[in-house]
Amino acid sequence: MKSLRIPLSVPAAKKDEYLKNYRYLTNGSGRLLLIAGDQKVEHLNDDFYGSGVAPDDKNPEHLFKIAAVSQGGALATHLGLISRYGRDYPSLPYIVKINGKTNLGAAEKDSGKIWWKIEDIVKFKKQSGLNIVAIGYTLYLGGVYEAKMLAQAAKAIFAAHQAGLLAILWVYPRGPKIKEEDIHVIAGGAGVAASLDADFAKVKYPYSLKDKKNTAAKFQEAVEAAGRTKIICVGGAKRPVKESLEHLAAQIKIAGTAGLAIGRNLHQRPLEEATKLNAALGAIIFQNKSAKEALALYNSKVKISPRSSKFLGLF
Numbered sequence: 001m002k003s004l005r006i007p008l009s010v011p012a013a014k015k016d017e018y019l020k021n022y023r024y025l026t027n028g029s030g031r032l033l034l035i036a037g038d039q040k041v042e043h044l045n046d047d048f049y050g051s052g053v054a055p056d057d058k059n060p061e062h063l064f065k066i067a068a069v070s071q072g073g074a075l076a077t078h079l080g081l082i083s084r085y086g087r088d089y090p091s092l093p094y095i096v097k098i099n100g101k102t103n104l105g106a107a108e109k110d111s112g113k114i115w116w117k118i119e120d121i122v123k124f125k126k127q128s129g130l131n132i133v134a135i136g137y138t139l140y141l142g143g144v145y146e147a148k149m150l151a152q153a154a155k156a157i158f159a160a161h162q163a164g165l166l167a168i169l170w171v172y173p174r175g176p177k178i179k180e181e182d183i184h185v186i187a188g189g190a191g192v193a194a195s196l197d198a199d200f201a202k203v204k205y206p207y208s209l210k211d212k213k214n215t216a217a218k219f220q221e222a223v224e225a226a227g228r229t230k231i232i233c234v235g236g237a238k239r240p241v242k243e244s245l246e247h248l249a250a251q252i253k254i255a256g257t258a259g260l261a262i263g264r265n266l267h268q269r270p271l272e273e274a275t276k277l278n279a280a281l282g283a284i285i286f287q288n289k290s291a292k293e294a295l296a297l298y299n300s301k302v303k304i305s306p307r308s309s310k311f312l313g314l315f
Contacts, residue, residue: 004030005228009161009197017164021133022199024093025166026259027072029286031252032200032232033278034095034168035070036263037063037077038136041100047264052238054270064089065271070278072286076136076168076261079116079124086130095134095168096121098156111138112149118159134166134199141189142175150196157197169198181206183218190226198229202261205233205251212246216254223256235262238269241277242295248284249291259285 010018026032039047040060048057056062064085067075075082076095086094098121101111116124118135125132137153140146157167171189172180179185186203193201203222209215223231233251235244244265251257260281266274280298283289289297 007161007197007199009158010164011162014162014164018161018166021093021164021166024131025074025095025133027282027286029072030230030258031285032230032259032261033070033073033281033285034200034202034232034259034261035063035067035073035075035266036235036261037075037081037267038097038100038138039263040081041078041097041102042138043264044102044104046103047268053268054273056270057267061085061088062271063267064092066267066274066278067092069271069275071282073278073282074133079121082130082132083124083128086128090130093131093133095136096132097136097138099137099152108140108143108145110145110148111140112145112152114152114156118156118163118165121165122163132165134168135160136168136170136202138170138172139189139192139196141171141173141192142178150192153198154196161197166199167197168200168202169193169196170202172204180204181208183221186219187222187225190222190229190231194225194227194229200230200232200258201226202232202234205236205247207236207239207247212250213254216250219251219255219257230258231256232259232261233257235260235265238265241280241298242291244277245280245284245291245294245298248281249294252284 006015060081067073068089074093074095076097078097082094098114098116099111101109137156139149139153160167171193173185173189181204190201248260276298280294283294283297
């Protein structure tokens with residue numbers, strides 16, 4: 001793998017810190033398996049309780065247990081949950097989500113305000129001893145709060161880089177006349193993420209399209225638009241494992257994406273099942289395995305060991 005190009009917004013004194021965080025975030029691979037726990041705010045309890053949802057998911061700690069056996073995954077959630085559960089899961093890499101909104105009330109809300117300042121996150125990292133490696137910010141394009149959110153995201157990313165942290169943008173074009181799963185629109189959002197100096201951008205993917213290979217080929221537009229900002233796709237709604245693995249393999253091998261962000265398609269499963277799915281996802285993301293090989297791993301009876309502190313590789 002090519003050497004990492006550290007952004008110029010990272011000061012010389014923080015380059016080693018940034019590189020260390022990058023390696024830890026990506027399991028030494030340059031790719032990212034992001035386990036999304038910010039849905040506790042975004043979707044309230046809709047994704048964590050009810051028909052088809054494992055009883056394990058009622059407890060927020062389920063997210064941490066899943067990440068702990070993910071063999072390379074990073075947990076993205078708000079600082080409060082990290083504060084409450086992080087002591088029991090000190091080896092995890094954490095992405096602190098610094099904004100958010102609930103699904104109550106008006107469809108469009110002003111969710112641009114940053115909940116925690118970067119200096120507070122750095123202070124928390126020092127006092128807790130946890131592996132806080134990145135910040136995350138959700139950016140909605142096309143709405144009345146777009147300009148405010150762009151400014152907030154730009155400031156947060158710069159401040160994160162100044163502290164040696166990485167920055168990940170959730171980039172969602174959204175509005176009554178916006179086709180959210182149009183690849184050309186998604187590519188536009190990916191370009192915005194690059195313009196804001198994000199390290200990774202989490203974007204939507206048109207899972208509804210039937211031809212996986214053709215869809216992935218067209219999705220190259222989004223990857224190319226992002227340039228040196230790496231693209232990871234949302235996991236979307238819970239779907240069969242075979243289908244999920246085929247989509248992921250096509251995204252990485254054909255479109256050139258750099259991983260996956262997965263939430264309900266993972267945490268709505270019992271821990272044992274989620275652990276096997278984590279292993280299969282990691283096989284594709286970190287080991288370049290095919291969807292067929294990953295599915296065989298998922299279906300095997302091999303016991304998955306807890307997360308290793310060693311990286312799978314260095315770049």
